[in-house]
Amino acid sequence: MKRTCAALLLLAATCAAATEIPLAERRSSYETLSPETKAMQDDDTANPAMLWVLEGETAWSRKTGEANKSCADCHKGAGETMKGVAARYPAFNEKRNAPVDLEGRINICRTEQQKAPAFPYENRELLALSAFIARQSRGLPIESKDPRLKPFIDQGRTLFEARQGQLNLACSQCHDDNFGRKLAGIPMPQAHPTGYPVYRLEWQSLGSLQRRLRNCMIGMRTEFYPYGAPEYVALETYLMWRARGMKVESPAVRP
Amino acid sequence: MARALINVPAKAKRGEVVAIKTLISHIMETGFRHSTTGEAIPRDIITTLVVTYNNAEIFRAELSPAIAANPFLTFHTVATESGTIAFRWTGDNGYDVSEQATITVE
């Protein structure tokens, strides 16, 4: 009886997550990079993303806003206090009753604590701080344990699996069903956000996960959400849950 | 603002050949791109990197728009004496950035 129950449960579970990649088969797209690009990511003295990390380190200690406070004033040394933070973002924010991503959280601190205007998305200083903070989580496993995130993970999954746009294409069709196969000569990744913010060779600059998602949507020929939209945060929340346990590589280099 | 990342070994033996790595933040706008309304985006690149070792020139590079953004350049030099290795990047629109590193040679 017990065995039948277990088998049925397993069947139900696998049916519910029919297209999801089995946990043990998840791979970071780092593995499909050319040796030169891997070398660019692995060497902190050669990784262009480090330029932003260093700027973020400086910004961390810079007093700003009407409150004339720096991040360091509250958070002291990022090496200790920010360790593990990026690995568990987006995180649930009680006041907003919704998850907030890392850039969103930096802006909350900036407006509420430093009393300075929020950074627009993809602003250089925002990315620098995000890169600096994310760097402190490098090597740590991605964590998605907060039960309050469940409805947002579900919303993100729905968005990920929904067909949309001129091509009637869903994210999952490439990234769950066809990863590893080539699209215009490049292997399709499973699309795990292990290395954000990322130095994308295509942008020749560092960018956030939102920028990358926006990029995907443009490529899919669908109407993309504006920066800061809750749909992006839901997608990010789902993608981080989907990548739970995988190691943070931030800041990574991608083609 | 940290615009450049230089990697010079802090210590070296006299006569040792050391590798020096440089990485600097710069868009390297080629001058060949156009905006969506058809206007040419003007060129804005770093054109030259000059490196001196206790004021003697040890390396000079002339860059073109074909160098990728955030130019990365590595080269070698013989560790002759302790002192300062100075880097100067110059380019379009009066771009002029200098950085220094010290090396101790035993």
Place this chain on the structure above:
Amino acid sequence: MRHHSNGTTRRDLLIGAGSLAGGIGLAGLVTVQPSQATPATMQEAIRKVVGEAIVNKGKIKLDIPPLTENGNTVACAVSVDSPMSADNYVKAIHVFNEKNPQPNVISVQLGPRAGRAEIATRIRLADTQSVTAIAELSDGTFWSDSVEVIITLGACLEDPV
């Protein structure tokens, strides 16, 4: 072959490959201009540096991955077999390309103080093409090496500006 900026030949590549892009509205987004570099322009640029001297094969090695994920940032290393002594050293290394809008990539001045004639950088290549590196030695001789590089590109691109 139409070229534009740091590689919208990929636009042509995508449309031509009949990929997902489906050729919708891409032409309206950017203007294109004809490439100005050709194998002939590259030869001319090399002549400017080399003059009438013969360019020999050997001594210099150009290291570029034959297949690269993105033409915006291609690893490029050059090394020259030379003692780099006071009377026998590499004076300069020059790198040229044949299909970017202009033929020069980088020119580097070295000397005996370099210890080793080895440089590395990251370059832009607008299309699949040949890249040539030339070493100028202290004895006035020139040596060259060439590599054929294939450029691929990611499928999901952003708006140009």
